Amino acid sequence: MGRADGGGPAPVAVVVPQSFRDMPRWWREGTGWLEALPRLVRAYCDRWQLAVTGGMAHGSNAAVVPVVRAGEFLVLRLTPPGAAVAAQVEALRFWDGRGTVRLIDADVEGGVMLLERLAMDASLEGLPVAEAMPLLGRMMRRLAVPAPEHVPRTVDVVAARMPALPGEWERCGRPFPESTLVRAFEAGERLSRTESRLAVNGDLHSGQVLRGEREPWLTVDPVLMRGDIAYDLARILWTRIDEMDDEGDILRHFRSMADAAGVDRDHGRDWVVFRAVDYWLWGLTAGLTEDPQRCRRLLAPLARR
Structure with missing residues:
Protein backbone atom coordinates (compact mmCIF):
# COMPACT_ATOMS: atom_id res chain seq x y z
CA MET A 1 0.00 0.00 0.00
CA GLY A 2 2.93 2.32 0.56
CA ARG A 3 3.43 4.88 3.26
CA ALA A 4 1.40 8.02 2.58
CA ASP A 5 2.65 9.75 5.70
CA GLY A 6 6.27 9.75 4.62
CA GLY A 7 7.52 7.35 7.29
CA GLY A 8 6.60 5.85 10.60
CA PRO A 9 5.04 2.46 11.23
CA ALA A 10 3.77 0.27 8.43
CA PRO A 11 0.09 0.66 7.48
CA VAL A 12 -2.42 -1.34 9.50
CA ALA A 13 -3.91 -4.46 7.88
CA VAL A 14 -7.55 -4.11 6.83
CA VAL A 15 -9.86 -6.64 8.51
CA VAL A 16 -13.65 -6.68 8.11
CA PRO A 17 -15.14 -7.06 11.62
CA GLN A 18 -17.44 -10.01 12.19
CA SER A 19 -19.97 -7.60 13.69
CA PHE A 20 -20.20 -5.89 10.29
CA ARG A 21 -20.60 -9.21 8.49
CA ASP A 22 -23.47 -10.05 10.84
CA MET A 23 -25.50 -6.95 9.97
CA PRO A 24 -28.97 -7.74 8.50
CA ARG A 25 -28.08 -5.79 5.35
CA TRP A 26 -25.85 -8.65 4.20
CA TRP A 27 -28.20 -11.53 4.93
CA ARG A 28 -29.57 -11.46 1.40
CA GLU A 29 -27.15 -9.32 -0.56
CA GLY A 30 -23.76 -7.70 -0.59
CA THR A 31 -21.52 -10.53 0.56
CA GLY A 32 -19.38 -10.09 -2.56
CA TRP A 33 -18.88 -6.43 -1.67
CA LEU A 34 -17.94 -7.41 1.88
CA GLU A 35 -15.32 -9.86 0.68
CA ALA A 36 -13.86 -7.20 -1.63
CA LEU A 37 -13.61 -4.53 1.10
CA PRO A 38 -9.92 -5.04 1.97
CA ARG A 39 -9.02 -4.82 -1.73
CA LEU A 40 -11.18 -1.69 -2.12
CA VAL A 41 -9.46 0.01 0.80
CA ARG A 42 -6.03 -0.78 -0.63
CA ALA A 43 -7.06 0.48 -4.08
CA TYR A 44 -8.34 3.81 -2.78
CA CYS A 45 -5.35 4.25 -0.51
CA ASP A 46 -3.15 3.90 -3.59
CA ARG A 47 -5.39 6.24 -5.58
CA TRP A 48 -5.50 9.00 -2.95
CA GLN A 49 -2.06 8.39 -1.39
CA LEU A 50 -3.33 7.27 2.00
CA ALA A 51 -2.12 4.95 4.72
CA VAL A 52 -4.44 3.05 7.07
CA THR A 53 -3.85 3.95 10.72
CA GLY A 54 -6.44 1.92 12.61
CA GLY A 55 -9.09 -0.76 12.56
CA MET A 56 -12.32 -0.62 10.59
CA ALA A 57 -15.42 0.78 12.28
CA HIS A 58 -18.92 0.46 10.88
CA GLY A 59 -22.61 1.17 11.11
CA SER A 60 -25.31 -1.03 9.61
CA ASN A 61 -24.48 -0.22 5.97
CA ALA A 62 -21.10 1.49 5.76
CA ALA A 63 -17.51 0.85 6.81
CA VAL A 64 -15.16 3.60 8.01
CA VAL A 65 -11.38 3.25 7.99
CA PRO A 66 -9.03 5.81 9.62
CA VAL A 67 -6.27 6.96 7.26
CA VAL A 68 -3.57 9.61 7.05
CA ARG A 69 -2.12 11.63 4.17
CA ALA A 70 0.84 13.99 4.53
CA GLY A 71 0.13 14.33 8.24
CA GLU A 72 -3.60 15.01 7.75
CA PHE A 73 -5.89 12.59 9.60
CA LEU A 74 -8.86 11.51 7.46
CA VAL A 75 -11.28 8.60 7.09
CA LEU A 76 -12.40 6.46 4.18
CA LEU A 115 -13.74 12.70 4.86
CA GLU A 116 -12.12 14.76 7.55
CA ARG A 117 -11.38 12.76 10.71
CA LEU A 118 -13.80 13.22 13.59
CA ALA A 119 -13.73 11.46 16.96
CA MET A 120 -15.07 8.13 15.78
CA ASP A 121 -15.79 6.95 19.33
CA ALA A 122 -17.32 10.19 20.67
CA SER A 123 -20.88 10.91 19.58
CA LEU A 124 -23.69 12.75 21.33
CA GLU A 125 -24.85 9.33 22.53
CA GLY A 126 -22.09 9.64 25.12
CA LEU A 127 -23.54 12.82 26.62
CA PRO A 128 -26.40 12.82 29.13
CA VAL A 129 -29.68 13.22 27.30
CA ALA A 130 -30.32 16.55 29.02
CA GLU A 131 -27.14 17.93 27.39
CA ALA A 132 -27.65 16.26 24.01
CA MET A 133 -31.20 17.51 23.32
CA PRO A 134 -30.45 21.26 23.19
CA LEU A 135 -27.26 20.57 21.24
CA LEU A 136 -29.30 18.73 18.62
CA GLY A 137 -31.83 21.55 18.56
CA ARG A 138 -29.05 24.03 17.86
CA MET A 139 -27.67 21.71 15.18
CA MET A 140 -31.06 21.74 13.42
CA ARG A 141 -30.91 25.51 13.32
CA ARG A 142 -27.23 25.51 12.29
CA LEU A 143 -28.07 23.48 9.18
CA ALA A 144 -31.08 25.63 8.27
CA VAL A 145 -29.78 27.59 5.28
CA PRO A 146 -31.65 28.05 1.95
CA ALA A 147 -31.87 24.63 0.29
CA PRO A 148 -31.67 23.61 -3.38
CA GLU A 149 -35.03 23.51 -5.14
CA HIS A 150 -34.73 19.93 -6.42
CA VAL A 151 -34.20 18.03 -3.16
CA PRO A 152 -37.07 16.13 -1.44
CA ARG A 153 -39.50 18.26 0.54
CA THR A 154 -40.78 17.52 4.02
CA VAL A 155 -44.33 18.36 2.96
CA ASP A 156 -44.17 15.72 0.23
CA VAL A 157 -43.14 13.05 2.75
CA VAL A 158 -46.20 13.85 4.84
CA ALA A 159 -48.54 13.99 1.85
CA ALA A 160 -47.29 10.64 0.57
CA ARG A 161 -47.70 8.86 3.91
CA MET A 162 -51.08 10.16 5.06
CA PRO A 163 -53.26 8.05 2.70
CA ALA A 164 -51.46 4.87 3.80
CA LEU A 165 -51.81 5.29 7.57
CA PRO A 166 -55.44 4.10 8.08
CA GLY A 167 -54.89 0.90 6.10
CA GLU A 168 -51.65 0.14 7.94
CA TRP A 169 -53.35 0.81 11.26
CA GLU A 170 -56.06 -1.73 10.41
CA ARG A 171 -53.61 -4.34 9.09
CA CYS A 172 -51.46 -4.00 12.22
CA GLY A 173 -54.46 -4.78 14.41
CA ARG A 174 -55.25 -1.24 15.55
CA PRO A 175 -52.19 -1.05 17.83
CA PHE A 176 -53.16 2.31 19.34
CA PRO A 177 -56.45 4.14 19.91
CA GLU A 178 -58.22 5.59 16.89
CA SER A 179 -58.04 8.98 18.59
CA THR A 180 -54.24 8.85 18.21
CA LEU A 181 -54.60 8.11 14.50
CA VAL A 182 -56.99 11.04 14.17
CA ARG A 183 -54.55 13.27 16.03
CA ALA A 184 -51.79 12.25 13.61
CA PHE A 185 -54.06 12.99 10.65
CA GLU A 186 -54.91 16.44 11.99
CA ALA A 187 -51.21 17.14 12.52
CA GLY A 188 -50.44 15.87 9.01
CA GLU A 189 -52.96 18.25 7.49
CA ARG A 190 -51.16 21.16 9.10
CA LEU A 191 -47.72 19.82 8.20
CA SER A 192 -48.65 19.38 4.54
CA ARG A 193 -48.33 23.13 4.11
CA THR A 194 -45.16 25.14 4.58
CA GLU A 195 -43.51 28.10 2.92
CA SER A 196 -40.11 27.22 4.35
CA ARG A 197 -37.31 26.64 1.85
CA LEU A 198 -34.68 25.87 4.46
CA ALA A 199 -32.32 22.90 4.40
CA VAL A 200 -33.23 20.01 6.67
CA ASN A 201 -31.19 16.98 7.70
CA GLY A 202 -33.67 14.12 7.38
CA ASP A 203 -31.62 11.69 9.49
CA LEU A 204 -30.58 13.57 12.60
CA HIS A 205 -30.05 11.91 15.98
CA SER A 206 -27.43 11.57 18.70
CA GLY A 207 -25.48 8.79 17.01
CA GLN A 208 -25.01 10.89 13.87
CA VAL A 209 -23.25 13.80 15.58
CA LEU A 210 -19.57 13.33 16.43
CA ARG A 211 -17.06 15.48 18.26
CA GLY A 212 -14.94 17.57 15.90
CA GLU A 213 -12.19 20.18 15.96
CA ARG A 214 -13.40 22.89 13.56
CA GLU A 215 -16.70 22.88 15.43
CA PRO A 216 -17.34 21.12 18.74
CA TRP A 217 -19.91 18.80 17.14
CA LEU A 218 -20.35 17.83 13.49
CA THR A 219 -23.04 15.80 11.73
CA VAL A 220 -22.25 12.72 9.64
CA ASP A 221 -24.36 10.87 7.04
CA PRO A 222 -26.79 13.78 6.48
CA VAL A 223 -29.89 13.43 4.29
CA LEU A 224 -30.58 16.72 2.50
CA MET A 225 -34.21 17.84 2.39
CA ARG A 226 -36.05 21.14 2.05
CA GLY A 227 -38.80 22.53 4.22
CA ASP A 228 -39.53 22.29 7.93
CA ILE A 229 -36.53 21.96 10.23
CA ALA A 230 -38.70 20.35 12.94
CA TYR A 231 -39.04 17.27 10.73
CA ASP A 232 -36.80 14.99 12.82
CA LEU A 233 -37.76 16.03 16.36
CA ALA A 234 -39.44 12.66 16.91
CA ARG A 235 -36.44 10.60 15.80
CA ILE A 236 -34.13 12.60 18.07
CA LEU A 237 -36.42 11.80 21.01
CA TRP A 238 -37.25 8.15 20.34
CA THR A 239 -33.58 7.24 19.87
CA ARG A 240 -32.87 8.41 23.45
CA ILE A 241 -36.24 7.73 25.10
CA ASP A 242 -34.93 4.71 27.01
CA GLU A 243 -32.94 7.20 29.08
CA MET A 244 -36.05 9.25 29.98
CA ASP A 245 -37.66 8.23 33.25
CA ASP A 246 -41.26 9.32 32.80
CA GLU A 247 -43.68 11.49 30.80
CA GLY A 248 -42.51 14.64 32.55
CA ASP A 249 -38.95 13.83 31.49
CA ILE A 250 -40.04 13.33 27.87
CA LEU A 251 -41.84 16.67 27.84
CA ARG A 252 -38.87 18.50 29.36
CA HIS A 253 -36.48 17.13 26.76
CA PHE A 254 -38.90 17.90 23.93
CA ARG A 255 -39.24 21.50 25.11
CA SER A 256 -35.50 22.03 25.58
CA MET A 257 -34.79 20.79 22.05
CA ALA A 258 -37.62 22.73 20.40
CA ASP A 259 -36.61 25.92 22.21
CA ALA A 260 -32.94 25.48 21.23
CA ALA A 261 -33.99 25.01 17.59
CA GLY A 262 -36.29 28.05 17.70
CA VAL A 263 -39.29 25.86 16.85
CA ASP A 264 -42.80 26.68 18.09
CA ARG A 265 -43.70 24.00 20.62
CA ASP A 266 -47.18 23.29 19.23
CA HIS A 267 -45.74 22.98 15.74
CA GLY A 268 -42.98 20.71 17.01
CA ARG A 269 -45.57 18.59 18.80
CA ASP A 270 -47.38 18.08 15.47
CA TRP A 271 -44.18 16.72 13.95
CA VAL A 272 -43.52 14.39 16.88
CA VAL A 273 -47.05 12.98 16.76
CA PHE A 274 -47.11 12.45 12.99
CA ARG A 275 -43.63 10.93 12.72
CA ALA A 276 -44.06 8.70 15.80
CA VAL A 277 -47.37 7.29 14.50
CA ASP A 278 -45.83 6.78 11.07
CA TYR A 279 -42.75 5.03 12.48
CA TRP A 280 -44.80 2.93 14.90
CA LEU A 281 -46.83 1.50 12.01
CA TRP A 282 -43.77 1.08 9.80
CA GLY A 283 -41.94 -0.69 12.62
CA LEU A 284 -44.76 -3.16 13.18
CA THR A 285 -44.96 -3.85 9.44
CA ALA A 286 -41.20 -4.47 9.38
CA GLY A 287 -41.38 -6.85 12.35
CA LEU A 288 -39.66 -4.56 14.85
CA THR A 289 -40.49 -4.97 18.52
CA GLU A 290 -38.62 -2.33 20.56
CA ASP A 291 -39.11 0.79 18.39
CA PRO A 292 -42.94 0.62 18.34
CA GLN A 293 -42.83 0.59 22.14
CA ARG A 294 -40.55 3.62 22.11
CA CYS A 295 -43.08 5.40 19.89
CA ARG A 296 -45.84 4.41 22.32
CA ARG A 297 -43.93 6.02 25.19
CA LEU A 298 -43.21 9.13 23.14
CA LEU A 299 -46.83 9.60 22.12
CA ALA A 300 -48.26 9.16 25.60
CA PRO A 301 -47.50 12.73 26.78
CA LEU A 302 -47.35 14.42 23.37
CA ALA A 303 -50.44 13.11 21.56
CA ARG A 304 -52.87 14.35 24.20
CA ARG A 305 -55.04 17.24 23.13
Whole structure:
Protein backbone atom coordinates (compact mmCIF):
# COMPACT_ATOMS: atom_id res chain seq x y z
CA MET A 1 0.00 0.00 0.00
CA GLY A 2 2.93 2.32 0.56
CA ARG A 3 3.43 4.88 3.26
CA ALA A 4 1.40 8.02 2.58
CA ASP A 5 2.65 9.75 5.70
CA GLY A 6 6.27 9.75 4.62
CA GLY A 7 7.52 7.35 7.29
CA GLY A 8 6.60 5.85 10.60
CA PRO A 9 5.04 2.46 11.23
CA ALA A 10 3.77 0.27 8.43
CA PRO A 11 0.09 0.66 7.48
CA VAL A 12 -2.42 -1.34 9.50
CA ALA A 13 -3.91 -4.46 7.88
CA VAL A 14 -7.55 -4.11 6.83
CA VAL A 15 -9.86 -6.64 8.51
CA VAL A 16 -13.65 -6.68 8.11
CA PRO A 17 -15.14 -7.06 11.62
CA GLN A 18 -17.44 -10.01 12.19
CA SER A 19 -19.97 -7.60 13.69
CA PHE A 20 -20.20 -5.89 10.29
CA ARG A 21 -20.60 -9.21 8.49
CA ASP A 22 -23.47 -10.05 10.84
CA MET A 23 -25.50 -6.95 9.97
CA PRO A 24 -28.97 -7.74 8.50
CA ARG A 25 -28.08 -5.79 5.35
CA TRP A 26 -25.85 -8.65 4.20
CA TRP A 27 -28.20 -11.53 4.93
CA ARG A 28 -29.57 -11.46 1.40
CA GLU A 29 -27.15 -9.32 -0.56
CA GLY A 30 -23.76 -7.70 -0.59
CA THR A 31 -21.52 -10.53 0.56
CA GLY A 32 -19.38 -10.09 -2.56
CA TRP A 33 -18.88 -6.43 -1.67
CA LEU A 34 -17.94 -7.41 1.88
CA GLU A 35 -15.32 -9.86 0.68
CA ALA A 36 -13.86 -7.20 -1.63
CA LEU A 37 -13.61 -4.53 1.10
CA PRO A 38 -9.92 -5.04 1.97
CA ARG A 39 -9.02 -4.82 -1.73
CA LEU A 40 -11.18 -1.69 -2.12
CA VAL A 41 -9.46 0.01 0.80
CA ARG A 42 -6.03 -0.78 -0.63
CA ALA A 43 -7.06 0.48 -4.08
CA TYR A 44 -8.34 3.81 -2.78
CA CYS A 45 -5.35 4.25 -0.51
CA ASP A 46 -3.15 3.90 -3.59
CA ARG A 47 -5.39 6.24 -5.58
CA TRP A 48 -5.50 9.00 -2.95
CA GLN A 49 -2.06 8.39 -1.39
CA LEU A 50 -3.33 7.27 2.00
CA ALA A 51 -2.12 4.95 4.72
CA VAL A 52 -4.44 3.05 7.07
CA THR A 53 -3.85 3.95 10.72
CA GLY A 54 -6.44 1.92 12.61
CA GLY A 55 -9.09 -0.76 12.56
CA MET A 56 -12.32 -0.62 10.59
CA ALA A 57 -15.42 0.78 12.28
CA HIS A 58 -18.92 0.46 10.88
CA GLY A 59 -22.61 1.17 11.11
CA SER A 60 -25.31 -1.03 9.61
CA ASN A 61 -24.48 -0.22 5.97
CA ALA A 62 -21.10 1.49 5.76
CA ALA A 63 -17.51 0.85 6.81
CA VAL A 64 -15.16 3.60 8.01
CA VAL A 65 -11.38 3.25 7.99
CA PRO A 66 -9.03 5.81 9.62
CA VAL A 67 -6.27 6.96 7.26
CA VAL A 68 -3.57 9.61 7.05
CA ARG A 69 -2.12 11.63 4.17
CA ALA A 70 0.84 13.99 4.53
CA GLY A 71 0.13 14.33 8.24
CA GLU A 72 -3.60 15.01 7.75
CA PHE A 73 -5.89 12.59 9.60
CA LEU A 74 -8.86 11.51 7.46
CA VAL A 75 -11.28 8.60 7.09
CA LEU A 76 -12.40 6.46 4.18
CA ARG A 77 -16.12 5.73 4.16
CA LEU A 78 -17.16 2.79 1.98
CA THR A 79 -20.65 1.54 1.19
CA PRO A 80 -22.18 -0.42 -1.70
CA PRO A 81 -22.66 1.98 -4.65
CA GLY A 82 -26.11 3.36 -5.23
CA ALA A 83 -28.31 6.43 -5.33
CA ALA A 84 -27.88 7.02 -1.60
CA VAL A 85 -24.15 7.64 -2.09
CA ALA A 86 -24.77 10.32 -4.69
CA ALA A 87 -27.36 11.98 -2.44
CA GLN A 88 -25.01 12.00 0.53
CA VAL A 89 -22.13 13.41 -1.49
CA GLU A 90 -24.46 16.16 -2.73
CA ALA A 91 -25.54 16.89 0.85
CA LEU A 92 -21.97 17.17 2.11
CA ARG A 93 -20.96 19.37 -0.79
CA PHE A 94 -24.00 21.56 -0.18
CA TRP A 95 -23.32 22.15 3.54
CA ASP A 96 -19.55 22.21 2.87
CA GLY A 97 -18.57 21.68 6.49
CA ARG A 98 -21.24 23.92 8.02
CA GLY A 99 -22.28 21.74 10.93
CA THR A 100 -21.29 18.63 8.96
CA VAL A 101 -18.19 16.55 8.40
CA ARG A 102 -16.17 17.98 5.51
CA LEU A 103 -15.96 16.00 2.27
CA ILE A 104 -12.40 15.88 0.90
CA ASP A 105 -12.93 13.66 -2.16
CA ALA A 106 -15.44 11.14 -3.46
CA ASP A 107 -15.97 8.42 -6.02
CA VAL A 108 -19.75 8.17 -6.23
CA GLU A 109 -19.72 5.21 -8.62
CA GLY A 110 -17.40 3.33 -6.28
CA GLY A 111 -19.38 4.19 -3.14
CA VAL A 112 -16.31 5.73 -1.49
CA MET A 113 -15.82 9.05 0.28
CA LEU A 114 -12.74 10.63 1.82
CA LEU A 115 -13.74 12.70 4.86
CA GLU A 116 -12.12 14.76 7.55
CA ARG A 117 -11.38 12.76 10.71
CA LEU A 118 -13.80 13.22 13.59
CA ALA A 119 -13.73 11.46 16.96
CA MET A 120 -15.07 8.13 15.78
CA ASP A 121 -15.79 6.95 19.33
CA ALA A 122 -17.32 10.19 20.67
CA SER A 123 -20.88 10.91 19.58
CA LEU A 124 -23.69 12.75 21.33
CA GLU A 125 -24.85 9.33 22.53
CA GLY A 126 -22.09 9.64 25.12
CA LEU A 127 -23.54 12.82 26.62
CA PRO A 128 -26.40 12.82 29.13
CA VAL A 129 -29.68 13.22 27.30
CA ALA A 130 -30.32 16.55 29.02
CA GLU A 131 -27.14 17.93 27.39
CA ALA A 132 -27.65 16.26 24.01
CA MET A 133 -31.20 17.51 23.32
CA PRO A 134 -30.45 21.26 23.19
CA LEU A 135 -27.26 20.57 21.24
CA LEU A 136 -29.30 18.73 18.62
CA GLY A 137 -31.83 21.55 18.56
CA ARG A 138 -29.05 24.03 17.86
CA MET A 139 -27.67 21.71 15.18
CA MET A 140 -31.06 21.74 13.42
CA ARG A 141 -30.91 25.51 13.32
CA ARG A 142 -27.23 25.51 12.29
CA LEU A 143 -28.07 23.48 9.18
CA ALA A 144 -31.08 25.63 8.27
CA VAL A 145 -29.78 27.59 5.28
CA PRO A 146 -31.65 28.05 1.95
CA ALA A 147 -31.87 24.63 0.29
CA PRO A 148 -31.67 23.61 -3.38
CA GLU A 149 -35.03 23.51 -5.14
CA HIS A 150 -34.73 19.93 -6.42
CA VAL A 151 -34.20 18.03 -3.16
CA PRO A 152 -37.07 16.13 -1.44
CA ARG A 153 -39.50 18.26 0.54
CA THR A 154 -40.78 17.52 4.02
CA VAL A 155 -44.33 18.36 2.96
CA ASP A 156 -44.17 15.72 0.23
CA VAL A 157 -43.14 13.05 2.75
CA VAL A 158 -46.20 13.85 4.84
CA ALA A 159 -48.54 13.99 1.85
CA ALA A 160 -47.29 10.64 0.57
CA ARG A 161 -47.70 8.86 3.91
CA MET A 162 -51.08 10.16 5.06
CA PRO A 163 -53.26 8.05 2.70
CA ALA A 164 -51.46 4.87 3.80
CA LEU A 165 -51.81 5.29 7.57
CA PRO A 166 -55.44 4.10 8.08
CA GLY A 167 -54.89 0.90 6.10
CA GLU A 168 -51.65 0.14 7.94
CA TRP A 169 -53.35 0.81 11.26
CA GLU A 170 -56.06 -1.73 10.41
CA ARG A 171 -53.61 -4.34 9.09
CA CYS A 172 -51.46 -4.00 12.22
CA GLY A 173 -54.46 -4.78 14.41
CA ARG A 174 -55.25 -1.24 15.55
CA PRO A 175 -52.19 -1.05 17.83
CA PHE A 176 -53.16 2.31 19.34
CA PRO A 177 -56.45 4.14 19.91
CA GLU A 178 -58.22 5.59 16.89
CA SER A 179 -58.04 8.98 18.59
CA THR A 180 -54.24 8.85 18.21
CA LEU A 181 -54.60 8.11 14.50
CA VAL A 182 -56.99 11.04 14.17
CA ARG A 183 -54.55 13.27 16.03
CA ALA A 184 -51.79 12.25 13.61
CA PHE A 185 -54.06 12.99 10.65
CA GLU A 186 -54.91 16.44 11.99
CA ALA A 187 -51.21 17.14 12.52
CA GLY A 188 -50.44 15.87 9.01
CA GLU A 189 -52.96 18.25 7.49
CA ARG A 190 -51.16 21.16 9.10
CA LEU A 191 -47.72 19.82 8.20
CA SER A 192 -48.65 19.38 4.54
CA ARG A 193 -48.33 23.13 4.11
CA THR A 194 -45.16 25.14 4.58
CA GLU A 195 -43.51 28.10 2.92
CA SER A 196 -40.11 27.22 4.35
CA ARG A 197 -37.31 26.64 1.85
CA LEU A 198 -34.68 25.87 4.46
CA ALA A 199 -32.32 22.90 4.40
CA VAL A 200 -33.23 20.01 6.67
CA ASN A 201 -31.19 16.98 7.70
CA GLY A 202 -33.67 14.12 7.38
CA ASP A 203 -31.62 11.69 9.49
CA LEU A 204 -30.58 13.57 12.60
CA HIS A 205 -30.05 11.91 15.98
CA SER A 206 -27.43 11.57 18.70
CA GLY A 207 -25.48 8.79 17.01
CA GLN A 208 -25.01 10.89 13.87
CA VAL A 209 -23.25 13.80 15.58
CA LEU A 210 -19.57 13.33 16.43
CA ARG A 211 -17.06 15.48 18.26
CA GLY A 212 -14.94 17.57 15.90
CA GLU A 213 -12.19 20.18 15.96
CA ARG A 214 -13.40 22.89 13.56
CA GLU A 215 -16.70 22.88 15.43
CA PRO A 216 -17.34 21.12 18.74
CA TRP A 217 -19.91 18.80 17.14
CA LEU A 218 -20.35 17.83 13.49
CA THR A 219 -23.04 15.80 11.73
CA VAL A 220 -22.25 12.72 9.64
CA ASP A 221 -24.36 10.87 7.04
CA PRO A 222 -26.79 13.78 6.48
CA VAL A 223 -29.89 13.43 4.29
CA LEU A 224 -30.58 16.72 2.50
CA MET A 225 -34.21 17.84 2.39
CA ARG A 226 -36.05 21.14 2.05
CA GLY A 227 -38.80 22.53 4.22
CA ASP A 228 -39.53 22.29 7.93
CA ILE A 229 -36.53 21.96 10.23
CA ALA A 230 -38.70 20.35 12.94
CA TYR A 231 -39.04 17.27 10.73
CA ASP A 232 -36.80 14.99 12.82
CA LEU A 233 -37.76 16.03 16.36
CA ALA A 234 -39.44 12.66 16.91
CA ARG A 235 -36.44 10.60 15.80
CA ILE A 236 -34.13 12.60 18.07
CA LEU A 237 -36.42 11.80 21.01
CA TRP A 238 -37.25 8.15 20.34
CA THR A 239 -33.58 7.24 19.87
CA ARG A 240 -32.87 8.41 23.45
CA ILE A 241 -36.24 7.73 25.10
CA ASP A 242 -34.93 4.71 27.01
CA GLU A 243 -32.94 7.20 29.08
CA MET A 244 -36.05 9.25 29.98
CA ASP A 245 -37.66 8.23 33.25
CA ASP A 246 -41.26 9.32 32.80
CA GLU A 247 -43.68 11.49 30.80
CA GLY A 248 -42.51 14.64 32.55
CA ASP A 249 -38.95 13.83 31.49
CA ILE A 250 -40.04 13.33 27.87
CA LEU A 251 -41.84 16.67 27.84
CA ARG A 252 -38.87 18.50 29.36
CA HIS A 253 -36.48 17.13 26.76
CA PHE A 254 -38.90 17.90 23.93
CA ARG A 255 -39.24 21.50 25.11
CA SER A 256 -35.50 22.03 25.58
CA MET A 257 -34.79 20.79 22.05
CA ALA A 258 -37.62 22.73 20.40
CA ASP A 259 -36.61 25.92 22.21
CA ALA A 260 -32.94 25.48 21.23
CA ALA A 261 -33.99 25.01 17.59
CA GLY A 262 -36.29 28.05 17.70
CA VAL A 263 -39.29 25.86 16.85
CA ASP A 264 -42.80 26.68 18.09
CA ARG A 265 -43.70 24.00 20.62
CA ASP A 266 -47.18 23.29 19.23
CA HIS A 267 -45.74 22.98 15.74
CA GLY A 268 -42.98 20.71 17.01
CA ARG A 269 -45.57 18.59 18.80
CA ASP A 270 -47.38 18.08 15.47
CA TRP A 271 -44.18 16.72 13.95
CA VAL A 272 -43.52 14.39 16.88
CA VAL A 273 -47.05 12.98 16.76
CA PHE A 274 -47.11 12.45 12.99
CA ARG A 275 -43.63 10.93 12.72
CA ALA A 276 -44.06 8.70 15.80
CA VAL A 277 -47.37 7.29 14.50
CA ASP A 278 -45.83 6.78 11.07
CA TYR A 279 -42.75 5.03 12.48
CA TRP A 280 -44.80 2.93 14.90
CA LEU A 281 -46.83 1.50 12.01
CA TRP A 282 -43.77 1.08 9.80
CA GLY A 283 -41.94 -0.69 12.62
CA LEU A 284 -44.76 -3.16 13.18
CA THR A 285 -44.96 -3.85 9.44
CA ALA A 286 -41.20 -4.47 9.38
CA GLY A 287 -41.38 -6.85 12.35
CA LEU A 288 -39.66 -4.56 14.85
CA THR A 289 -40.49 -4.97 18.52
CA GLU A 290 -38.62 -2.33 20.56
CA ASP A 291 -39.11 0.79 18.39
CA PRO A 292 -42.94 0.62 18.34
CA GLN A 293 -42.83 0.59 22.14
CA ARG A 294 -40.55 3.62 22.11
CA CYS A 295 -43.08 5.40 19.89
CA ARG A 296 -45.84 4.41 22.32
CA ARG A 297 -43.93 6.02 25.19
CA LEU A 298 -43.21 9.13 23.14
CA LEU A 299 -46.83 9.60 22.12
CA ALA A 300 -48.26 9.16 25.60
CA PRO A 301 -47.50 12.73 26.78
CA LEU A 302 -47.35 14.42 23.37
CA ALA A 303 -50.44 13.11 21.56
CA ARG A 304 -52.87 14.35 24.20
CA ARG A 305 -55.04 17.24 23.13
